[in-house]
Amino acid sequence: MPAPQKNKLEIVRGDITTLAVDAIVNAANSHLQHGGGVALAIARKAGPVLIRQSQEIIARQGPVPTGAAVITDGGNLPARYVIHTVGPIWREHTPDEADRLLRQCVRSCLDLARERGLKSVAFPAISTGIYGFPVERAAPLLLREAANNLTGFDRVIFCLYDDPTYQLFLQTAQSLELLP
Numbered sequence: 001m002p003a004p005q006k007n008k009l010e011i012v013r014g015d016i017t018t019l020a021v022d023a024i025v026n027a028a029n030s031h032l033q034h035g036g037g038v039a040l041a042i043a044r045k046a047g048p049v050l051i052r053q054s055q056e057i058i059a060r061q062g063p064v065p066t067g068a069a070v071i072t073d074g075g076n077l078p079a080r081y082v083i084h085t086v087g088p089i090w091r092e093h094t095p096d097e098a099d100r101l102l103r104q105c106v107r108s109c110l111d112l113a114r115e116r117g118l119k120s121v122a123f124p125a126i127s128t129g130i131y132g133f134p135v136e137r138a139a140p141l142l143l144r145e146a147a148n149n150l151t152g153f154d155r156v157i158f159c160l161y162d163d164p165t166y167q168l169f170l171q172t173a174q175s176l177e178l179l180p
Contacts, residue, residue, distance in 0.1 A: 008150045009143070009158075011173050013166035016159040017045040020078040022118035023071070024159075025109050027126045028084035030063035032070070037129045038161075042082060046075035050082060067104035069112045081118065083109045087127030090134070099141055102127055106145035114152045122157040125165055135165055139172040147178045 016024050016038065026042050028034070032054035034043030043050055053072035057064070064070055069085040085108055088101040105126050113121045126142065127133035146156050158173075160166040173179045 008153055009147055009156050009173065009178055011158050011160070011166065011170045011179070013160055013163060015041070015161065016122055016124055017041055017077055019122045019157065019159060021120040021122050021155065021157065022079065023081040023083050023109075023113055023116075023121050024074070024077065024079040025069075025121065025123045025126070026082050026084045027124050027129065027131075028064065028086055030066070030086050032058055032064065032084055038124045042077070046072075046077045046082060049073050049075040054084070067101040067108060069105070069108035071112055071116065079122070081116070083112055083121070085109050085126060087131055088133065090127070090132035095137075098127075098133060099137070102133065102138060102141050103145040106142055107149060110146070110149045110153070110156070119153055120155040120157070121153065122159045125158070125160055125169070128165070135168060139169050140176060143169065143173050143176060143178055147176075 027038050034040050050072050057070050064086045066086045066088055069083050071081050071083050074080050085105040087105050088098040128135040128138050158169050
């Protein structure tokens with residue numbers, strides 16, 4: 001496994017919908033119904049193109065499996081694309097299975113971005129909201145997986161909306177020596 005590339009990983013506090021990056025990641029449900037949390041905020045700002053393309057994906061392939069990712073245009077967002085990934089619902093999996101699926105979300109998103117030639121991707125704290133994944137457990141999993149899959153990217157950002165989550169991700173990244 002290659003050594004993590006520290007200069008490409010960033011932790012920021014803010015609203016992911018305001019980032020001018022190639023793609024932002026949406027913590028989605030399997031039917032790409034953007035009804036709450038980060039998904040609703042993204043859908044509201046992206047506009048009807050995101051909803052239409054999400055519906056087309058579901059009509060074409062059916063529900064998105066947990067750990068997988070699909071892509072839509074960014075619509076009215078500063079980001080060119082939105083990568084939708086379905087994180088694990090904590091109570092529906094064993095802890096080991098939930099960990100594996102959360103790591104798979106990061107890989108799926110970065111693989112899809114790499115296939116499209118994208119150079120900058122911003123992630124939220126996938127599955128830590130209504131899906132109940134403990135943020136203290138998720139932070140090191142998300143950060144390590146991203147750090148181990150930076151090849152081909154200029155920037156991989158974790159954008160955290162609230163200060164406690166931002167501080168946790170920042171401290172975790174520092175303790176794992178993932179930041180310069």
